[in-house]
Amino acid sequence: MRAFVQSGTGVTLAEVPVPSPGPDDILTRVTAAGLNRADLGMAAGHAHGAAGGAGTVLGLEWAGVVEEVGANVTRFKPGDRVMASGLGGFAEKALSDHRRTFAYPDETMSEIEGATLSVALRTMHDALVLNGGLSKGESVLILGASSGVGIMGLQIAGLMGAGQVLGSSTNPTRRDRLAEFGAQGVIDTSASGWADQVLQATGGRGVDLVVDMLSGPGTNETLRATAIGGRIVNVGRLAGTRAEFDFDLHALRRIQYIGVTFRTRTADEVGVITEAVERDLWPALREGKLRLPIDRVLPFTDTPKALEEMAANQHFGKIVVKME
Incomplete structure (x- = not known):
């Protein structure tokens, strides 16, 4: 089958064997794959969890039709349309653990x-x-709110009852669009002392919860923008993985600083999250209350171009590659 693999310094189209499902796996015929920031690191040769390196089939997220299931899989059967994540989605066929796989919330939803x-x-x-x-x-406050994940975060926060939802972007055009997806205020994190914008929007108090996809040198501003007794969830490191940290400010504001990643979670742990997502968000998806803007759709053979366009960071929402 055709697949885009890591070639040492980039990606290349290659013929690779069709993967065989293990007891907990689902083999899907891929119909479309979404791009994520982590794909850029994988394409450059940075490992994703235990996987990575030359020859690795890339692609962390895809939609497809089930072709074969492992012995332990009871929820899915051949012919089912599914949404999956794992590794290997930039290919004609891909494997996902059944605990990392969603049934479509609505059969009218497109691939x-x-x-x-x-x-x-x-x-x-x-x-x-x-x-x-x-x-x-x-x-x-969602830091990095103009990404696909960030845009979804704005909407989920509102759906789950947040009283005030703020989102950040360094791009003025993208900031202007955040209100379409639930932002009640926007923050320009390229500005010096940007936490002042958050404090002004919250009456000097700061926000109760920050979802931080940036980290890096702005971390102390994030601490300053967080309310006393608030929480910061460190989801991403788009602005850097190292920075000075004001431990005194952290202590004075009594902030809970929480690090998360899916790279060190077991399949069972991911399965718990999958069940919670379906319980809390499937009704809203069926009613059209959660959506992501599609910036562009490219053919599968243009996957390297799609990765280049993601790296250029001029898009709003998701870039997708579609099987011809």
């Missing part, structure tokens, strides 16, 4: 939409609800 949802739904429900402990009426 393009299905290819964009798995990572965003699971990441943001985990950050806001399971780890962030969001309570009704609390204020939320």
Whole structure:
């Protein structure tokens, strides 16, 4: 089968064997795959969990049709349309653990939409609800809100009862669009002392919960923007993995600083999150209350171009590659 693999310094189209499902796996015929920031690191040769390196089939999120299931899989059967995540989605066929696989919430949903949802739904429900402990009426700031995951975070925060939802972007055009997806205020994190914008929006108090996909040098501003007794959930490191940390400010504001990743979670742990997502978010998906803008759709053979366009960071929402 055709697949895009890591070639040492980039990606290349290659012929690789069709993977064989293990007892907990689902083999799908891929119909479309969504791009994520982590794909860029994988394409550059940075490992994703235990996997990575030359020859690795890339792609962390896809939609497809089930062709074969393992002996332990009872929820899915051949012919089912599914939304999946794992590793290997930039290929004609891909494997996912059944605990990392969603049935479509609505059979009218397109394959393009299905290819964009798995990572965003699971990441943001985990950050806001399971780890962030969001309570009704609390204020939320999504740092990096113009990404697909961030846009979903704005909507989930509102759906789960947040009293005030703020979102950040360094791009003014993208900031202008955040209100379409539930942001009640926007923050420009490229500005010096940007936490002042958050304090002004919250009457000097700061936000109860920050979902931080940036980290890096702005971390102390994030601490300053967080209310006394608030929480920061560290989801991503788009702005850097190292920075100075004001431990005194952290202590003075009595902030809970929570790190999350899916790279060190077991399949059973991911399965718990999958069940929570379906319980809390499937009704809203069926009613059209949660959606992601599709910035562009490219043919599967243009996957390297799609990765280049993601790296250029000029898109809003999701980039998708579709099987011809």
